[in-house]
Amino acid sequence: MSKLYIVGIGPGDFEYLTYKAVETVKNADIVIGSKRAIDLFDEVNEKIIFNVKNLHGNLEESVDIAKEGKDVALLSTGDPGFSGLLKPILEISEEKGFPRENIEVIPGISSLQLASSRCKIPWDSANIMTFHGRENIEDILPIIDNGLETIALPSRKVKDMAQFLIDNGVDSERQVIVCERLSYPDERIFRGSLEEVSHSEFTYMCVMVILKE
Template sequence: MWVTYGLIVIYCKINTEDGNMIYIVGIGPGNRNYITIEALNTVKNSEVVIGSKRALKNFEINGEVIELTKNLKLELYNFLKEHLKTGNKKNVSILSTGDPCFSGLLKTVLDFDFIKKEDIEVISGISSIQYAASKLKISSEDYRILTLHGKEENLKKLLECVKNKEKVIFLPNNIKRELGYLINNGVSKDITATILENLSYDNEKIVTGPICNLINENYSYLLVCVIN
């Protein structure tokens, strides 16, 4: 099964007693050129492929297509529950943008009460964090890496890191609100950050400047932010 969530190419395999396969495959940062050969082949050979419209268009699909909407988690839960209950032996691929192991669908699937951890195998690919580091020519091991996707509690961790002058790479949830939170909680408005938008796509954009300027721009949801 394939899943669209996050910024990497990953594939998880769930073996069931009925013999069917469920694959969770990330699609990398977004551009087809960054999808692994294994991911492409797995989707091509699956009888059911599930993912967002943006993810689905990057693959050659021979089986049934199920497009996920904003209710991704519920739709995925209901499908997998019914799929396993009926003993369907079709191979299923779930597409996931981003790394399923970081702000991705691995945690989502493992949280389902009918999925066991030992049933899953993961094959990782290129995440947006990795891609961003390569574009900026920085070593990600020198940075604190955080996600704010559904992680409101990490906003305080971000503030703490910046105040402690730690280098940070984070996935924003609402970049304008989050930069405003930093400024409103004592971070200098002149601190420099880099915002990387639509990574690997034709409209990729990288902007560096003081956060007081960056906060006034409009951005898409596909972002990585780096604070040195």
């Protein structure tokens, strides 16, 4: 029976692709993902590029194609299980009656892992939080003073998140590290205070590390 592979493609540079990811994509009947993700792979049989305005529709299509009998490789930035495509695909597959056992997850390297490496923070000794697709960023407030570094994927602009923390009583001089465009040629690691970050511009591809006091 056909398989739906959710393939983690890592933070963005081809050097962080796993061999398993490359082989899975090469052997899949159809590869579905963003143009940026698909372009990481040299060998692709047939491809469907995401319509960014209809992501849910693309995910439904990937399940439908797998149900029709073709092996599908669905490309997920970072690791599929962390702010990736695993959660929505499981929900869609259940709705459409596609067997869970026909879904295989190919793990990838999360930007959080790469950020912890760049900052030399053991990430099993840090708070790990994602706010992608979430508005309740106040959940971070009771966490950041528990004696551990906090590695977070912001839900909004990094400077807005820094301002939110300041507005909610966090010391404006609290030190943070912003890891921007990890693994890309223009990667930037910025270290400074929340106040500095709140007045700086960053792209949306960032990880924020809030250092412990």
